[in-house]
Amino acid sequence: MIDVRRLQLLQALDHHRTVAGTAEALNVTPSAVSQQLASLAKEAGVPLVERQGRRFLLTGAGRVLLERAHVIFAEMERANADLHAYSAGDRGVVRVGAFSTGISDLVAPALARLRGSHPGWNFEVVQAEPESSTEMLRSGRIDVALTMSTSHMPAAGDPEFHTEPVMVELFDAILPYHHPLASRTDLHLAEDLAEEDWIMSAPGTAWYSCVTAATSQAGFQPRVAHIVDDFSAVFALVRAGLGIAVVPRLAWTGLNPPHVVVRGVRDTARRHVVAVTRAGSSAEPLLTAVREAASKVPVPSVGPFAVAG
Incomplete structure (x- = not known):
């Protein structure tokens, strides 16, 4: 009988x-990784x-086993979800990872x-920037990742993960209050x-990549x-007249920065915010609640072209 936990270790090694x-990703010692791999090979009866x-590559047998492992992990997640739903809606702690805004x-x-x-339902929130959220999901440190479309996202069709859209977030211009463009709409x-x-x-x-x-x-x-x-530092520099910024909409709606103006921009940057699970x-019922919150994100009140993209 193959230990499912050792399959997860094989997946991480791959x-x-x-x-x-x-070992670092799973928060265990290298010797523990080596011991578990040896035990898994013994259970399988073939080199994996x-x-x-210094690198380890899967053998053909290891690749076949890992292809089956994706199905096993998905079925285990479904079984756990069914059990939680059966137990009167008490799902314990659901760990939610998200970027700061x-x-x-x-x-x-x-x-x-x-x-x-x-x-x-009980939720535990962990700050997880896009660069690290996929690995945090894979290792089990979070159960849901609210992240954005970057190169760090799981590839389309990746059997390890499921992705649901949340919102398309536009980027707005932040200008000093007395900037010549401040009166423009x-x-x-x-x-x-x-x-x-x-x-x-x-x-x-992620911010730099989207804007450039x-x-x-x-x-x-x-x-x-x-x-x-830090966006609060961005607004301080803009307020001091040291430059302009084009920032994601969630950055200014949360802070509501004083003494600057926010203007929508044609041909602006945008990013897709998504929810990712194993x-x-x-991601329900969190996904529905997050989408409702996204629908209430304000837009710059500067005229008909405020959110043009």
């Missing part, structure tokens, strides 16, 4: 390729991995609503903002004057 990386330097504007309002409609990304000093996050982050994809399509690269990751699991 992803990380090294014993050290697998082969070593190439997703927590403040989507998850928090959703959980406030669920406290009344689903009092038997119809801003264009390239025509109006290309020559400005920009405030952005560092290359490689849009500016590249518009035919320019922003002149980045300041690099910060295959066989469900």
